[in-house]
Amino acid sequence: MFPKIFTIPAFHVSGHEFGPFSLHSYGVLLVAALLSALWLAGRLAARDGLDPVKVQDLGIAAIIAGLVGAKVLLVIVDFDQYRHSPRALLDVLQSGGVFYGGLLGAIPVAWWYIVKSQLPLFRTLDVLAPAVALGQSIGRLGCFAAGCCFGAPSTAPWSVIFRDESAHALVGVPLGIPLHPSQIYESLGAALLLLVLLRILKSRRFEGQVFLCYLIAYAILRFVLEFWRGDIARGTVFGGALSTSQFIAIVVVFLALAALPVVARRRTEAA
Numbered sequence: 001m002f003p004k005i006f007t008i009p010a011f012h013v014s015g016h017e018f019g020p021f022s023l024h025s026y027g028v029l030l031v032a033a034l035l036s037a038l039w040l041a042g043r044l045a046a047r048d049g050l051d052p053v054k055v056q057d058l059g060i061a062a063i064i065a066g067l068v069g070a071k072v073l074l075v076i077v078d079f080d081q082y083r084h085s086p087r088a089l090l091d092v093l094q095s096g097g098v099f100y101g102g103l104l105g106a107i108p109v110a111w112w113y114i115v116k117s118q119l120p121l122f123r124t125l126d127v128l129a130p131a132v133a134l135g136q137s138i139g140r141l142g143c144f145a146a147g148c149c150f151g152a153p154s155t156a157p158w159s160v161i162f163r164d165e166s167a168h169a170l171v172g173v174p175l176g177i178p179l180h181p182s183q184i185y186e187s188l189g190a191a192l193l194l195l196v197l198l199r200i201l202k203s204r205r206f207e208g209q210v211f212l213c214y215l216i217a218y219a220i221l222r223f224v225l226e227f228w229r230g231d232i233a234r235g236t237v238f239g240g241a242l243s244t245s246q247f248i249a250i251v252v253v254f255l256a257l258a259a260l261p262v263v264a265r266r267r268t269e270a271a
Helices: 025-047 052-077 079-084 086-092 099-117 121-146 165-171 182-202 209-228 244-270
Strands: 004-008 011-013 016-018 021-024
Touching: 004 025, 021 025, 025 052, 025 121, 052 099, 052 121, 099 121, 121 165, 121 182, 121 209, 182 209, 209 244
Parallel strands: none
Antiparallel strands: 004 021, 011 016
8 A cells, every 4th residue: 555654765975876765664564563562562471470571572582583484484485486586585575474484483482582581481471472463463554555465356345456566566466456455354353362362361261371362363363364365475285275374374273272271281280
């Protein structure tokens, strides 16, 4: 929709040319998403008896690992494109990547930091889960503004049409065609998930419940939303029967459902 907030034209100083410089809406909203997530994580940590500084430091480490993981998975699922056009790797630096790559990259780093900082594992993950949902909700608005993660062609009355040439050049979003606003779908879904997780956090029966509920709920949400996605950068498996994210979502649901009674029993026995 609006990939650039404003652009400063090229200018000359002492015979040297500088610019042009653009402020991208995706970058602004991504920063807003990360700062909001860190703020909420700190608030929830303090409310739950955890050290908010340690939790926010953990969040920063997980964010860095998540950004790297998201871009790595993007390259993996679309490897043929980057193999035939290595210069396209430069575009990866300007894209958000695949969210599940970010999640898979962030979890082991978060685990390592939690152990190193001697934070209670499941209680810490519980306060991080709502923060992640908040970050996703805001971050997807950035995707919508930039045109990435675009939806499939649609005849729905709420369809959106992208017309910005720079968005098409950067992320490949089709121009002049009504599309599902898949980014808005996920933003609203993540916002609803945030409210549900905050409610569960207040009345959880065992530590780890909020985190596992997040994994299950988001995986189901993402699996369904993939049917309305139109970008091919997320990749497919089984001859196109499932997107990469749908396959990962299925695995995540089964693992989280299997872990749920185990974690609940262990925490109950410990109490």
